[in-house]
Amino acid sequence: MVKLASVREIRIYGPRPSRARSEYMNAGLYLLATVFLAGGFVAQFSWEPKSGLVLLLIGLGLVIVVNGHDLMAHIVGVDCRLGLVEFDLQLLVVEFAVPVVQALGALVYFLGIFLVFIQAEKGVGYFKLEKHALNLLTASPALWVLGSIHNSCQIYERADGQVQVLQQSVHIPFLMGSLLFLVGAILNRREKTVLIHHSLDLLGLDFVWFSISGSLLFFVGGLMNVVKVFKMLQIDDLRPEKLRGGAQEKLIQERERDSEVPFIFEEQRRRKRGKEQERFRL
Numbered sequence: 001m002v003k004l005a006s007v008r009e010i011r012i013y014g015p016r017p018s019r020a021r022s023e024y025m026n027a028g029l030y031l032l033a034t035v036f037l038a039g040g041f042v043a044q045f046s047w048e049p050k051s052g053l054v055l056l057l058i059g060l061g062l063v064i065v066v067n068g069h070d071l072m073a074h075i076v077g078v079d080c081r082l083g084l085v086e087f088d089l090q091l092l093v094v095e096f097a098v099p100v101v102q103a104l105g106a107l108v109y110f111l112g113i114f115l116v117f118i119q120a121e122k123g124v125g126y127f128k129l130e131k132h133a134l135n136l137l138t139a140s141p142a143l144w145v146l147g148s149i150h151n152s153c154q155i156y157e158r159a160d161g162q163v164q165v166l167q168q169s170v171h172i173p174f175l176m177g178s179l180l181f182l183v184g185a186i187l188n189r190r191e192k193t194v195l196i197h198h199s200l201d202l203l204g205l206d207f208v209w210f211s212i213s214g215s216l217l218f219f220v221g222g223l224m225n226v227v228k229v230f231k232m233l234q235i236d237d238l239r240p241e242k243l244r245g246g247a248q249e250k251l252i253q254e255r256e257r258d259s260e261v262p263f264i265f266e267e268q269r270r271r272k273r274g275k276e277q278e279r280f281r282l
Contacts, residue, residue, distance in 0.1 A: 002174035031222040033062035038215035071099035087247035105143030112136030141181035148175040159241035166228040177217030184210025
């Protein structure tokens with residue numbers, strides 16, 4: 001359910017209006033997904049728990065879309081030059097790997113909830129489906145924890161201190177929420193493998209409460225992500241981290257060789273020209 005929390009400069013791509021619109025939409029969709037997720041688990045205590053499963057499926061679908069956008073943003077940011085990972089390992093471990101692992105985890109969780117929903121609709125228990133559902137609901141949080149660990153592998157040398165604080169305020173709630181989901185899934189699996197349960201009974205009480213707590217932490221992380229995006233787009237003084245290990249220079253050289261105008265540097269030149277014009281007027 002978590003997403004990439006990065007302050008690398010390669011995410012700043014495209015013209016400023018479209019970039020800002022895309023980033024706000026990305027942050028807003030993830031925040032909405034956390035609301036769906038929390039609402040879905042809370043609905044398990046209502047008279048219509050199946051409606052909660054639908055909310056969970058919608059929220060997980062949004063998470064897959066958001067992480068897909070994160071991956072696309074970084075691939076486009078380096079002009080699809082995947083060979084740059086040779087110069088900057090963090091580009092592979094964080095910017096590319098994290099969205100893939102998180103989206104895969106959300107997809108696995110989606111399949112697990114979908115199997116539970118099928119059994120709830122049919123009103124009949126299928127032992128094989130129940131076993132697969134429990135396995136999927138356990139494997140998914142493990143992927144989220146792995147993605148959160150990858151997310152923490154970001155090493156900043158030149159990024160602004162305020163930017164790093166904002167990044168950590170997003171990453172820490174994601175990591176803690178993923179751990180709560182994993183603990184709840186493990187406890188639920190141990191409980192359900194001892195006794196036979198069917199349909200919605202596969203989601204035990206402990207599992208639901210741990211999941212609600214994890215969802216709330218995801219909401220906090222998503223809210224801080226909105227703040228981070230707003231700050232980074234509104235304040236020009238914030239300095240994100242550039243590509244490391246010579247990858248930034250390699251990217252510039254390849255763009256110049258292909259007679260391309262780098263989106264990032266063109267945007268920076270426009271900002272500088274705007275500031276110079278304002279100073280000249282004053």
